[in-house]
Amino acid sequence: MNWTWFPEYFPLLLQGLWLTIQLLVLSMIFGMTIAVPVGLVQVTGPKWLAAIAKGYCTVMRGTPLLVQLWLLYFGLGSVFSAYPEIRQSMFWPILREGYFYAVLAFTLNTGGYSGEIMRGGFLSVPKGELEAARAYGMSPWKVLHRIWFPRAVRNVLPTLANETVLLLKATPLAATVTVLDIFGVILRVRQNTYITYEPLITAALIYMALTFLITRAFNYVEGLVPSRR
Amino acid sequence: MIPEILTFGDKGFGDELFRGTQFTLLIAASAYVIGICIGLIGAxxxxxxxxxxxxxxATYTTIIRSVPEVVLILLLYFAGxxxxNTLLGxxxxxxIEVNGTLAAIVVLGVVQGAYHTEVFRAAIQAVPIGQIEAGKAFGMGGMQIFRRVTGPAMLPNAIPGMSNLWLIVIKDTALVAVVGNYELLSTTASAAAFTKRYMLFFLTxxxxxxxxxxxxxxxxxxxESRYRRGQTRLA
Structure with missing residues (x-):
């Protein structure tokens, strides 16, 4: 076992950890803002909107995340850089970064998966509760944000926990588009020192710890909302 | 209608992409079969x-399911x-130089095995215990009970999970591109880098x-409808 590299790369690893957490949290938040309407319109929306949402989910779930990421980073990136107007715009410093494309790809991807989860969640709320809410004279919007949405999220919380873990396990793909997340740092250590196993095992341990923390956090939140089953 | 760059033959990358697709399917199918074998043993x-x-x-499934596939692929690829080579020594x-395709198959198979273990475990547990006891009462041995009772009875329960895993293994083959290979995504990436037509190739x-x-x-x-035949439908 060769751990001589560890002290030197420790600060970089911490930065990598922070980047991984950022990728996870940002993509999950943005992804959920896509997922909720995508799930909702499939349950109650007009047919054409439901069809679009369904198609979006199918494409996102039917193609590998790495293809989506590289399509955005290399494909969209090369289209962007072909236009001088974009290259000279104020957004270019963001559009140039692999980080941006990683968050974009993860967001769109988890939006598709969580969209399906949310569809199931909205369907799982008993009809009687929604009818009761309407009978109280609540507007459709009020029914949604007081009854339908909270109940749906509570029902699919375990599945969302799973999806969050899957998303965490997808974040190392960002290293392929130059993001120095945990995995990126590990690859750099390997490149610079030619040590293979110890860095990779370190990465595996860090991801296992993060998985454990996510599972615990979701269990805690589940415990906050009492549910009778 | 198809751009020339995607046609078969010298001018296009059609045949390369086709070969890549074949490799992807080969890797996915072989890894899937290995995964099923490991899964049955694990369960x-x-x-x-x-x-x-x-x-x-338990250690195997916990580790495999909580470490990212890319990390596992690199780890198992180099460790394997x-x-x-140590064994050969x-x-x-x-x-010897380990064949990249073979390594990919084994690695993805080991990863798949962990998920298959859980699928089979749950599926077997859902088989009414009385059916297995009835098999024992008839004097069947362990293998015979599995072949005649537990196996066929658990299959409808396992199929949804198994189909998910098939879709997952196809998408996971793309990760092999990280260590470089001949499968579809690696081929695409090199074709795209060579022609600078990134959008076209990745979309294809x-x-x-x-x-x-x-x-x-x-x-x-x-x-699924074939294996669920004869099962009573839930209202």
Whole structure:
């Protein structure tokens, strides 16, 4: 076992950890803002909107995340850089970064998966509760944000926990588009020192710890909302 | 209608992409079969094994399912290469270059095995215990009970999970591109880098993956309705 590299790369690893957490949290938040309407319109929306949402989910779930990421980073990136107007715009410093494309790809991807989860969640709320809410004279919007949405999220919380873990396990793909997340740092250590196993095992341990923390956090939140089953 | 760059022959990358697709399907199918074998072993270890086999099966599934696939692929790829060469060294043979495709198959198979273990474990547990007891009462041995009772009875329960895993393994083959290979995504990446037509190539590849998924979905539907025949439908 060769751990001589560890002290030197420790600060970089911490930065990598922070980047991984950022990728996870940002993509999950943005992804959920896509997922909720995508799930909702499939349950109650007009047919054409439901069809679009369904198609979006199918494409996102039917193609590998790495293809989506590289399509955005290399494909969209090369289209962007072909236009001088974009290259000279104020957004270019963001559009140039692999980080941006990683968050974009993860967001769109988890939006598709969580969209399906949310569809199931909205369907799982008993009809009687929604009818009761309407009978109280609540507007459709009020029914949604007081009854339908909270109940749906509570029902699919375990599945969302799973999806969050899957998303965490997808974040190392960002290293392929130059993001120095945990995995990126590990690859750099390997490149610079030619040590293979110890860095990779370190990465595996860090991801296992993060998985454990996510599972615990979701269990805690589940415990906050009492549910009778 | 198809751009010349995607046609078959000298001028286009059609035949390269086709070959890549074949490799992807080969890797996915072989890894899937290995995964099923490991899964059956793992599930029986978890359900019927002693403390040692239960413990090792639990460790295996926990580690594999909480570490990112890319990390596992790199780890198993390098560890596997070194392991094989150490073994060869013991018997006095020189180191060999491990075939990338074979390594990919084994690695993805080991990853799939962990998920298959859980699928089979749950599926077997859902088989009414009375049916297995009835098999025992007839004097069947362990293998015979599995072949005649537990196997067929658990299959309808396992099929949804197994179909998910098939879709996952197809998408996971793309990760092999990280260590470089001849499968679809690596081929696409080099073709795209060579021609600078990134958008075109990655879109084409996404379409290929999507059609594999959709075709698989169709057959999974057929398979599931066949294996659920005779089961009473829930209201």
């Amino acid at each position: 029986s270890a978890k359900l019927y094994g002693g403390a040692l086999s239960r413990g090792s099966a 290469t070194r392991g094989i 013991f018997v006095g043979l020189g180191p 590849t996404a379409l290929i993956y999507l059609s594999i998924t959709l075709v698989s979905n169709y057959f999974i539907g057929l398979l």
